[in-house]
Amino acid sequence: MYSSMEETRGNVLFFVVAIISAMPSSSVSSLLEYPSFRSPVSNLTVAVGREAVLNCAVDNLSPYKVAWLKVDTQTILTIHNHVITKNNRIGVSNSERNIWHLHIKDVRESDQGWYMCQINTDPMKSQVGYLTVVVPPDILDYPTSTDMVVDEGSNVSLQCVAKGSPEPSIMWKREDGEKIRFQNGSEVPSTTGPILNITNVKRDHMGPYLCIATNGIPPSVSKRIKLVVQFAPSVYIQYQLIGAYDDQQVTLECFSQAFPKSINYWTKDTGEIIPHSNKFVPEIIEEGYKVTMKLRINILEPKDYGVYKCISKNSLGDMEGTINVYRIPNPNQYLHTNKKQQSEDNTPFDSNNYKYFDDVRKSRNDTSKRISLEETIDLQSYHSPNSAHHVSDINGFIHLFLISLVIIMQFTHQFPTHILMNIS
Structure with missing residues (x-):
């Protein structure tokens, strides 16, 4: 009986050897060698909204299978050429018969983390790669400041909050190119930080400010915040005494600053408003909160000499300036006689x-x-x-x-x- 069993074993061994010897050398090598990873899974950085592709190269895989898993959730994503998860953004492909690609379309922030490439050997073989999802900056409407109206002399804090990955940095600058002025007298083209503090606000602080958020991931974003400073009118006159002679044309000038926008007009010393006419031609030139008031007087007559007033009014107050037009000898007649x-x-x-x-x-x-x-x-x-x-x-x-x-x-x-x- 013993001899009979030995004879049977010999026959089986001969059969196996015969089968192996009949197989191609590559197949024999596959049976005799264990699967192994050709290279590690590379870490990957992808911007949100793009497609991420993780690669896993395996040698001598047959007859084993490759699977992809999300490590933090222990979710099986794919096995061999099949997608297991119900996430329709996940896909799998194979190239060169031994490289397995995990596709994640329209990448989201939640996709960031470790991914495992696994071979179902016993014991199991695996390696992991990290997917980093970067997010361009985005400025939040709240609690970022909106347009502000303040009184001259008050204190102001402009705030800007942004999110993104990596965390964005904040820079402030004026949209009109003017420098940012601080109470200590310093002036800078830009400053950084989520909060811009301006103490004792002046009228020249008025204007649009830009909050710019950057984190190295394009595009950078900005928000425009308009700072409005309101104040009562102020009036400045360069020449308060003007000498003129009969039949001359004279132009009076008066400079005013006010916000809210002021009402501006000219009067004689009697208080009567001077309307537009052939004799008197008023003109107003506006540049932001600055106003230039002009009054052209054509062909001066004796009754036109005297005091003229430029008046500026808004909801916060009013102010006036005076110009005295006095008579002098006609220099043209003197020159002609001379x-x-x-x-x-x-x-x-x-x-x-x-x-x-x-x-x-x-x-x-x-x-x-x-x-x-x-x-x-x-x-x-x-x-x-x-x-x-x-x-x-x-x-x-x-x-x-x-x-x-x-x-x-x-x-x-x-x-x-x-x-x-x-x-x-």
């Missing part, structure tokens, strides 16, 4: 005639007798002893010589046509 006099004074003459022309200039305002050289001149009357114009022989000779000289110069166009002489 040029005419200079023209006459610059008439060419001989050095021997200085005294004569000086006498002529002095005689312009004299009320004594004046004669024109164009009229007939009785030269003998200057020598007659009975004449009212009697002079000494020497003086008479000089007068006769000068008169003759003037007549000659007149005919040679070297002297003006009309000259008044004072004969003493």
Whole structure:
């Protein structure tokens, strides 16, 4: 009997050896070698909303199976080519017959964690890889500040809260490019931190501020917060005294600042509002809370001289400024008279005639007798002893010589046509 059993074992062993020897060498190697991982599962970082693909490479797998699991929940996701979970974002694929790919579409924050690639050997073989899900920053509507209206001189805190992975950092800057001013006098183009504190707010703090959240994952996001500072009107006048003359055009200027927006107008010292007309043309130029008020007065008349007021009013108060327009001599008439006099004074003459022309200039305002050289001149009357114009022989000779000289110069166009002489 014993010999019979030995004979049977020999026959079985021969059969197994025969089968193995008949199999291809690769199949024989598979049976004799145990499955092993070719490389570790690599960690992966994916932005939320994208697709994540984890890879697991296994050698000598047959006849075993590969499965994917979510470690923290102990959830079986896939086995071989089949998806086990009911999550329709999960998929599995195989390439090169020994690399198994776990697909997670439209990745969410909750997908972050450890994933296991497992081979159902005995004992079980496995390795894990970590999926990191990064999230671009997002600014929360609450408790982030909204647009604010405050009184000048009060204290303000602007707050900005954002979420994301990694945690976002917050930066503040002014949308208009102006620097952020603090009470200690410092000015910076930007500052960091979730809260922006401004103490003793001034009107130049007014404007839009940007809260910008970044965490290295594009895109960065920002929120616009408008800071409104309200204050009663203030008025500034550069020239409070303006000299003008008749028929001149004058423009008065007045600068005002106010918020809420002010009502601005001009009045005379009587308090009567000056309407738009051909004589008075008011103009208002607005730039934010700053206002330039202009009043053009055309063709000044005597009744137009006096005090003018620019008035600015809003719900917080009112303020006025005054400009006094006073009368001065017309410089154009003075210049015209002066040029005419200079023209006459610059008439060419001989050095021997200085005294004569000086006498002529002095005689312009004299009320004594004046004669024109164009009229007939009785030269003998200057020598007659009975004449009212009697002079000494020497003086008479000089007068006769000068008169003759003037007549000659007149005919040679070297002297003006009309000259008044004072004969003493």
